[in-house]
Structure formats: structure tokens, C-alpha cells
Amino acid sequence: MNKPTDIIEQVSEPLPMKKALSTLQKMVLDHANAAGSVSEPYLQTFSIAVSSTDPLLWLHNQDLYPKFFWSNRKKDDLVAGIGTADVIEYDKTGPNNVSFDILQKELCKKNPGTRYFGGFCFNNEQKQDEQWRAFKSFTFVLPDIQLSVTDGTHTLSCHLMIEPGENSEVRYRRLLETIAKINSSTLRDIPPLPEINSRSFSPDKKQWIKTCNQILQRFQEGLMGKIILARQTLLEFNRGFSPLLFLLRYPFSESSTYRYYFEPEKNTAFFSFTPERLYRRKNNELLTEALAGTCSRETIDNGNGDACQQLLNSEKDIREHKFVKDTIVRELEPICSDIDMEERVRALQLNRLAHLYTQCRAELKPEASNDSAVLKTLHPTPAVGGVPKTKALEQIIQLEPFSRGWYAGPVGWISRNSAEFAVGIRSAVAKENMFYLYSGAGLVRGSNPESEWEEVDQKIADILAITRQKR
Numbered sequence: 001m002n003k004p005t006d007i008i009e010q011v012s013e014p015l016p017m018k019k020a021l022s023t024l025q026k027m028v029l030d031h032a033n034a035a036g037s038v039s040e041p042y043l044q045t046f047s048i049a050v051s052s053t054d055p056l057l058w059l060h061n062q063d064l065y066p067k068f069f070w071s072n073r074k075k076d077d078l079v080a081g082i083g084t085a086d087v088i089e090y091d092k093t094g095p096n097n098v099s100f101d102i103l104q105k106e107l108c109k110k111n112p113g114t115r116y117f118g119g120f121c122f123n124n125e126q127k128q129d130e131q132w133r134a135f136k137s138f139t140f141v142l143p144d145i146q147l148s149v150t151d152g153t154h155t156l157s158c159h160l161m162i163e164p165g166e167n168s169e170v171r172y173r174r175l176l177e178t179i180a181k182i183n184s185s186t187l188r189d190i191p192p193l194p195e196i197n198s199r200s201f202s203p204d205k206k207q208w209i210k211t212c213n214q215i216l217q218r219f220q221e222g223l224m225g226k227i228i229l230a231r232q233t234l235l236e237f238n239r240g241f242s243p244l245l246f247l248l249r250y251p252f253s254e255s256s257t258y259r260y261y262f263e264p265e266k267n268t269a270f271f272s273f274t275p276e277r278l279y280r281r282k283n284n285e286l287l288t289e290a291l292a293g294t295c296s297r298e299t300i301d302n303g304n305g306d307a308c309q310q311l312l313n314s315e316k317d318i319r320e321h322k323f324v325k326d327t328i329v330r331e332l333e334p335i336c337s338d339i340d341m342e343e344r345v346r347a348l349q350l351n352r353l354a355h356l357y358t359q360c361r362a363e364l365k366p367e368a369s370n371d372s373a374v375l376k377t378l379h380p381t382p383a384v385g386g387v388p389k390t391k392a393l394e395q396i397i398q399l400e401p402f403s404r405g406w407y408a409g410p411v412g413w414i415s416r417n418s419a420e421f422a423v424g425i426r427s428a429v430a431k432e433n434m435f436y437l438y439s440g441a442g443l444v445r446g447s448n449p450e451s452e453w454e455e456v457d458q459k460i461a462d463i464l465a466i467t468r469q470k471r
């Protein structure tokens with residue numbers, strides 16, 4: 001077999017979905033005749049322009065798994081994917097650094113010019129609760145079929161991966177069968193969510209306040225500077241349903257948040273509406289940021305106040321933010337030749353919340369121009385972990401009455417020369433009728449446990465609002 005060209009692309013006017021699918025089938029079929037055995041992993045992408053189709057609705061209309069969806073904050077990079085052309089995954093408890101290295105090593109072997117989508121758990125040293133089973137320590141999927149919208153251009157692609165020793169004919173046949181199963185209907189039937197039977201909090205408010213006070217005591221003793229404590233809100237619905245409904249019903253199309261969704265098995269999914277970027281890398285160029293310190297509109301002047309101004313004047317929030325900003329700069333130093341962290345802190349207005357925000361641009365040293373090096377350095381920042389890092393991570397395991405799973409972990413995509421990871425906060429994991437929502441707050445000296453409880457409520461309020469939509 002010839003050395004592969006990465007991408008076979010049919011250049012034409014955008015085709016309607018049905019026609020695009022049959023053309024894609026033909027492209028694969030034409031190529032399948034050239035199939036043989038390979039001595040190295042062989043990855044081929046077939047692509048075609050398709051007429052404007054909402055990727056979320058398209059995903060909703062399919063009955064193949066896994067499913068994923070990704071949208072960046074600017075909404076000029078949207079991808080919906082189905083099926084597994086290839087997967088890089090790992091499922092053993094151990095240090096996060098081992099996970100990062102394994103992904104990097106496997107990715108290098110495959111050297112993909114295209115993207116694998118997935119995520120990592122927050123802390124792989126932690127034994128995970130049952131609802132996280134399908135997500136593993138990490139999972140990155142190269143989908144069989146994907147619909148992407150880049151700068152307004154819609155592209156339908158499929159991927160074929162042949163590993164050494166594999167029968168390529170079987171692979172081609174399997175891909176053709178998968179394409180044949182794609183539903184090209186554009187049905188807009190988005191059912192309402194079922195009723196909620198019960199709602200419970202872990203920890204409850206009393207326990208939360210007790211734990212926060214314990215932490216405040218540690219600050220007094222000078223043992224720690226900052227820690228992020230999270231809460232789990234469990235919603236039990238009266239029946240199971242597709243968690244994708246939360247994305248289809250997310251009402252804030254203008255909001256500057258990522259939208260991340262991964263459904264490894266039918267009706268088991270993790271999703272996140274996070275405002276926070278962990279990093280974006282292109283070769284040796286790195287973009288990252290500090291995002292911490294919160295004020296909600298609702299808590300000032302019955303929603304009429306200026307949350308951004310309030311935040312910029314809050315000594316406690318500025319301090320909370322500074323832990324993240326300073327740590328990022330300090331930890332990037334060994335792996336970067338140039339770091340440009342904005343001097344001034346800004347306020348970023350979201351739907352109901354405002355956050356303190358500073359951007360950072362850096363140049364990676366050649367030996368650190370890879371995602372394993374960057375992930376080891378940045379994750380977890382003190383926006384979701386704490387200061388000092390190791391101590392905070394130990395405390396989180398000890399004090400939180402649940403495991404974090406993928407909550408606050410890096411979620412996003414990775415390819416040969418570039419990657420983008422968001423921080424999986426404002427998130428939920430769903431398993432049939434049970435939905436576990438996660439959110440946390442950064443505690444520093446002077447934090448008020450009651451206000452931090454409310455801050456967490458505000459952070460999951462966008463997700464909860466969806467459960468109250470009537471139609």
C-alpha cells in the first residue's frame with residue numbers, strides 16, 4: 001500500500017446531506033480497492049463540503065455511539081462526531097502524569113493530521129464513583145463520521161484507521177456500513193425534559209460550612225493559600241433520556257462558553273458549559289489564562305448592579321485570582337522561552353456571572369512543545385486545585401464526599417501539532433435518569449462559607465434553568 005496522503009477531499013459546491021453521504025461512500029469505495037496491509041498505523045480522512053446543517057440537531061438525529069460535540073468560545077469551531085475509527089484510552093488508577101505521557105506516546109505513533117476528541121479525569125489517583133465508569137482515566141476518540149463547522153463552512157468527513165496486522169477490507173466495509181446508518185433527516189423535534197423526582201446535595205449545606213471552616217483554620221495556620229472545593233447536586237428524573245437535550249436546550253447562544261459533550265454509551269454522557277480555557281497550542285505557541293474570582297449579577301442590587309465593577313473592587317476576589325495568575329507564570333517558566341501574562345486583570349461578563357480574567361501568551365521551548373509537557377505543567381491550575389498544589393489535591397480527596405471524575409479535568413482535542421483544552425467545570429455526568437452536577441468555589445483567607453455555597457449555586461444555575469423549561 002502506498003504511503004498515505006492524510007486527506008482525500010472532494011472539492012465541490014456544498015451538497016445536501018443525503019447526497020454528501022452517498023458521495024462520501026463512493027469516495028471510500030474507490031479507495032478501498034487500493035487497500036492492502038500496512039506496516040505503520042494508516043489514517044485516512046475523506047472530506048466533502050455539505051450544505052448548512054446544525055451539528056447538534058444532526059447529532060441528535062443519529063443512533064450511533066459514542067457521540068461527541070465540541071464548540072469553542074468564539075463559536076467558529078464546532079464539531080459533532082459519531083462512532084470510533086480509533087480510540088486512545090487508559091483505565092488504571094495512577095498519577096495524572098502517566099496518563100498524559102501515554103496519550104502523547106500513542107498519539108506520536110499515529111501522528112494524526114486530524115483531531116482526536118476526549119478528556120481526562122481531574123485526578124487519576126482517586127478511585128472514581130460508579131457513574132464515571134464508561135469515561136475511564138482518559139478517552140480520546142477519532143470519530144468514524146464528523147460534521148464540522150469552521151468559520152461558517154460545513155464539512156462532512158469520515159476517518160479510516162488501519163493498524164498493522166489488521167485486515168483493511170474489514171475496516172473499509174465497516175466504515176461503509178456506518179455511513180449507510182447515518183440519518184440525513186433534519187427533524188427538529190426536541191422533546192421537553194422529563195420531571196425531576198428528587199434533588200439532593202453532597203455535601204449538604206451544614207457539612208459544607210463545617211468543611212469550609214476547617215479549611216479557613218488551615219489558612220490561619222499558614223498551611224495553605226487556596227483550595228477549590230466542589231459540590232455535587234444529584235437530580236433524579238422520572239425516566240432516562242438523551243443528555244444531549246441539555247445542549248439542544250442551552251438557551252445562551254451568545255454566551256462566551258465552550259460547549260463540550262461526550263456520550264460514550266447511549267444515555268451516559270459528560271457535558272460542560274465552561275468559560276475556562278486550559279490552553280490552546282499551535283506548535284510552540286501557547287495561549288492560556290487565569291480565570292478565577294466571581295460575582296453574580298443576582299447578588300447585587302436585585303440584578304441591576306454592575307457585577308464587573310463590583311468584582312474589580314473586591315480585594316478577596318483579586319487575591320483569589322492572583323493565586324492562579326502567579327502560579328501559571330511560575331510554573332510555565334521552566335518550559336517556556338517567553339511568557340507574556342497581561343499585567344492588568346479584566347472582568348469577563350457571562351450570562352449571570354462575571355469572572356476576573358487575565359490572558360497569557362507564551363512560547364514553548366522546543367523540548368516542551370508537546371501536550372504532555374503542557375498538561376503536566378498546567379493541570380490543575382489553582383482555578384480548580386489549589387496552592388500548594390499537592391497539598392490541595394490531597395485535601396480535595398479527603399474533604400469532598402464524592403470523586404470528581406472528569407469534573408474540572410482537561411477536555412478538548414489533540415492532534416499532531418496542535419491542541420485545545422477547556423477546563424471541564426459547570427458540568428454534569430448523566431447516567432440514564434440520574435444527573436450529577438458539579439461545580440466548585442475557590443476558598444482563600446477571608447472567604448465566607450455561606451457566600452461560597454451561593455456562588456456554587458450560581459455556577460450551576462444555567463444548567464438547572466434548563467430543567468425548568470416548560471416546552
Ligand SMILES: C=C(O[C@@H]1C=C(C(=O)O)C=C[C@H]1O)C(=O)O
Pocket residue numbers: 228230276291292293294320355383384425426438439440441442443459
Ligand atoms: C471551580 C469552578 O470555577 C472556578 C472557580 C471560580 C471562583 O471560585 O471564583 C471561578 C472560576 C473558576 O476558576 C467551577 O465552576 O466549578
Ligand SMILES: [Mg+2]
Pocket residue numbers: 292293294320441442455
Ligand atoms: Mg470564587
